[in-house]
Amino acid sequence: MRRMRPVHLKRYSRTLVMILGAMPGLSASVAYAAAREAPLALRCVEFAGAVLPPELIALPTAGVQIESAAMVAATAPGNQQGGEYCRITGRIKGLKASTPDIRFDLNLPRRWNGRALQIGGGGYNGVVVSGTGVMPFSPDRAPLAQGYATFGDDSGHVGNSALAIFGLVDEAVTNFGHAHLKKTHDTALALIARAYGRPPERMYFAGGSTGGREGYTVMQRYPDDYDGVIANSPALNFSGVRLMGVKLGQAEYATPGGFIPPPLLEYVVQRTLAVCDRLDGAADGIVSDVAACREHEPEIIASLRCAGRAPSHETCLTDAQLATLLVMRDGLSLPYRLAWGVTGYRGYNVFQGTHLTGLLGLAHQPERLPVPSFFANGYLFAQGDGYIRYFVTRDAAFDSLRFDPLYPGKYRGQLVALSQTIGAMNPDLGRYIAHGGKLITLQGLADEVISPNQTIAYYEALIDRFGVDQVDAFMRLYMVPGFQHGSGVFIPSVDLLGALDNWVTRGVSPETLTATDIAAATNGRSRPLCRYPLFPRYSGKGNVNLASSFACAEP
Structure with a gap:
């Protein structure tokens, strides 16, 4: 298990005490012990209606209102994760009354693997990311079903469109650009620590498109908060x-x-x-x-x-x-x-x-x-x-x-x-690299929304800044032929979360992966996912629908 940094220990201890509403003299160890002794179901109910103070979050807010907290049975309709979990919903208040709340969901599995996963949104967000389902273009088992505590938010407004009044509100634009990520992260982190009696051993982020931009954003702006990021088809250069x-x-x-x-x-x-x-x-x-x-x-x-x-x-x-x-x-x-x-x-x-x-x-x-x-x-x-x-x-x-x-x-x-x-074009990921953070990015070479060449250009800027060896030590870029922005003649399904977790926790760096095509017309065929700039070339023999008939080749 990774040791928490001292600055994080201090912050977690303080927020645990605040959430417990304990006397000022209560030690962090007592707070942790109290959380560990009670069953998750009891701790879950405690959160309902709670008001968390602004000091909980590193960025300015007017505090957090927990709206609901209830256990979801393993047999409940719509429960995709196959086990019991605590679902918490809430709102993070803006400094100004005119700023929309940041609505969030947090899911705490009864069988926790000690890890947490923040999930990004899409487009202009505006819809709460529930965190209960399967990740896009991934195998059928949801992260929550694997024991991850999962959480997401709506980025601080309602409605997934540029045609929204939140663009006229400065604080809401800042929330959409980056602040919602930190505010939701800090809120969820404190609630996780209170529920389980300890903070997560690993904190990951995963998202695509806008969520991919958010993944690069957290590495650039909040590098100490994350151990690994999956940032697919990232809308880096938003303007x-x-x-x-x-x-x-x-x-x-x-x-x-x-x-x-x-x-x-x-x-x-x-x-x-x-x-x-x-x-x-x-x-x-x-x-x-x-x-x-x-x-x-x-x-x-x-x-x-x-x-x-x-x-x-x-x-x-x-x-x-x-x-x-x-x-x-x-x-x-x-x-x-x-x-x-x-x-x-x-x-x-x-x-x-x-x-x-x-x-x-x-x-x-x-x-x-x-x-x-x-x-x-x-x-x-x-x-x-x-x-x-x-x-x-x-x-x-x-x-x-x-x-x-x-x-x-x-x-x-x-x-x-x-x-x-809103943009996420800062190439200085030095602090994220220095503490051992990892990054996996997957994107289609036929993407019609986010230019694959913009993503490649950012990758090459990292190479220019840090050198190929240092970039290879923390990043994997997979450019997928035939894949568009969620569609295409080849739509890859691959376990990137498993690859990221193995890399972070076991030091097993991902190389060539195998993706299964989930496009309707060609469902089930496979191809190797080659590290950029390599691409899959047919060997000239063997079943053209099997990845084993291809090898990664230089362009």
Whole structure:
């Protein structure tokens, strides 16, 4: 068992005494002993209706209100974890009355493994993460069922959309950006220690997309609080991707002929597969050798261009339509710097097998709605539009098609401030590395929401700062061919939490992993998950649906 750092022992002892409501002279050892003697069911009931003081949390709050605390029987309907646990719900109060509460859930299994797992959210959050279910893209056994104490929150507002008034409230924006993570962590940690009579031996964080950004955020801002992080498809450069969405929407709707009908977007993928599918040795509908495919990009684009042919909704793209795709491919370059020296957003693998016709893809109709929606007007544009109106200009009537990402004028200061508050681009993970923290990141090379090249760029920045050996000692990056943002022609299922825990507790560093495909059309096939920059290449013999028929190869 790892020894707690002295500063943590002091803080835990103090908060335990406060929660117990004991006399000032009560020692921490007595507090721990009292918690250990009572059954979990009795301790669980004690929490109901409790009010916890602001001093419990390292960041300023107006305290914590526990709303409910009850044991959930192993046989209760909807109990996915297969055992009895204590479910606690509560609210963390803001300093101002106008700031929405941070709502949280905490689950304490009767059979505790001594570990805790904080789970991140998605999109703009706004929905409490219950922590009771199976982690996305992981095997069927939930962390709670494995004995983890789990917890999550709503990041301090209700409603998973950029079109929300919380963007107009400074404290709520700060909560969404990073503060909710620390406030919920400190609250849950104290309640766990009170319930079990001791703090967790290990504290982990896991999340994807916004939750992935949150994973990088806790390593950058609160490095002493976590032993391991799983941060998948991380929305690191949050302002960058939102500006990218606005620029893409302008190409589709503010440029004559820029809209691309979905059949043409599908044609782009099919042309790409015709050229690139077999570059990895297997005709399996997956572009695995993205680097080799990129070398063929000029010929793919040339074959797509109408070039004197009559424009068609099915077999060729006009110059204006190709320009829209090139906006997405090329990314965004800014003539000014956001926080941590960021000067843009990396482009997407548009001509390397990325499907852009799904719910999170490009626009499905040629007319822009007054309030852009994901399906009709494209996910990136709809999110970017809301970000500009509610977070940047703070004017719900503002037309985002008139916003210039390159020269934002009077809004530049707000953009920079937001990138500091919400973005997670600080490459200085030195403190997290120094205390032995570990990181696993998995992302699709065909991701249509978060550019895989932005994630790779951050990884390469870590290499530049710390060197390959030090980065290898604490980080694993797995870039998955064919995987998009939760969908794709290959959707991996792999036990990353088990890999992280083995690494942290036993020193067994993960190398090549095996992922099972859970895409409906190809469910059950497997592929090796290769450490970046390697990719799975077919050996030329054996079952193409088995990972054992592939080896990780250099691009």
